[in-house]
Amino acid sequence: MRPLDLTDATVLVTGASSGLGVEFAHRLAALGADLVLVARRADRLTEVAAQVGAAHGVTVTTIGMDLTGEQPGAQLKRDLDERGITLTGLINNAGFGHSGALHQVDAETIAEMVRLNVDTLTDLTTTFLPQLRASGRGILVNVASLAAFQPNPGLAVYGATKAYVLNLSQALWEENRAAGLRVLALCPGPAKTEFFEVAGESAGAGLPRMEPSDVVEAAMKALARRTPPPYVVPGVANTAMAQTTKRLLPTRVVAGAVGAMMRRGGGA
Ligand SMILES: NC(=O)c1ccc[n+]([C@@H]2O[C@H](COP(=O)([O-])OP(=O)(O)OC[C@H]3O[C@@H](n4cnc5c(N)ncnc54)[C@H](OP(=O)(O)O)[C@@H]3O)[C@@H](O)[C@H]2O)c1
Numbered sequence: 023m024r025p026l027d028l029t030d031a032t033v034l035v036t037g038a039s040s041g042l043g044v045e046f047a048h049r050l051a052a053l054g055a056d057l058v059l060v061a062r063r064a065d066r067l068t069e070v071a072a073q074v075g076a077a078h079g080v081t082v083t084t085i086g087m088d089l090t091g092e093q094p095g096a097q098l099k100r101d102l103d104e105r106g107i108t109l110t111g112l113i114n115n116a117g118f119g120h121s122g123a124l125h126q127v128d129a130e131t132i133a134e135m136v137r138l139n140v141d142t143l144t145d146l147t148t149t150f151l152p153q154l155r156a157s158g159r160g161i162l163v164n165v166a167s168l169a170a171f172q173p174n175p176g177l178a179v180y181g182a183t184k185a186y187v188l189n190l191s192q193a194l195w196e197e198n199r200a201a202g203l204r205v206l207a208l209c210p211g212p213a214k215t216e217f218f219e220v221a222g223e224s225a226g227a228g229l230p231r232m233e234p235s236d237v238v239e240a241a242m243k244a245l246a247r248r249t250p251p252p253y254v255v256p257g258v259a260n261t262a263m264a265q266t267t268k269r270l271l272p273t274r275v276v277a278g279a280v281g282a283m284m285r286r287g288g289g290a
Contacts, residue, residue: 029055031161033050033112040216047059050113062089090134110161111160120132121176121221143164164187166207166253167180171267172276172277175284191253211255211263213234225287226287232260236256
């Protein structure tokens, strides 16, 4: 592939009002990309846009919207078309978790999580793939999770949504290579963001939490490789855990161990 070049690029980042999304905004802008930042909290987006614009001199557009609404991709595309904005990059980062055994948690929250983590991500990807491919040097980052590699009692549906994201991204990696589109699934372990305020503290299963800047750094390094990998797991310990649960241990052992970690962390 051609070297990663984000000068004159325009990248849309979902979930850019906190956590990993804010880090992506800074890192991409530092490499010269104009940005479109999307999340529900418009006031937060405005603050991030002001900081990023001042630090890096790029153009930042903010769109406050709930991405679990009807046809978010079509709605965003209409908005961007009206503003004359064509995307060369998409960071599907917005997502949330909800801990607890499935029979004990709120069904509407679970449905909303599947809508955001799966339906919205798929809808935005499908909508903007033609633009990303047409640029000949596009990037598509789908934020999955370390939870994508194994069953996750206590976070069952969340883990399943992220397994979907990882699987989808790996297929898209192959489908779009010839078009020069870098597709990467980012699979972080626990990181110091607002994720746990939403998902519940037990969702971290007692594991150490990485700095968001280190998580995004791992994604940017992977993207910059001449042949970017289909996915990256930031952190040596997390990488070892993903490989072990994926390749070495029987599913019943992994499910039991993760369930025990979640219970120790106060989860299901
Ligand atoms: N932190 C971790 O430990 C961890 C580990 C693995 C994977 N991840 C994944 O990393 C991604 C980013 O999460 P984070 O850790 O940075 O957590 P975060 O700080 O809670 O950020 C989540 C972002 O998603 C946005 N969002 C949530 N619901 C939305 C909706 N309905 N419409 C539009 N935007 C919405 C939030 O913005 P508003 O509230 O303003 O809408 C926020 O900007 C998620 O996909 C998460 O699953 C996180």
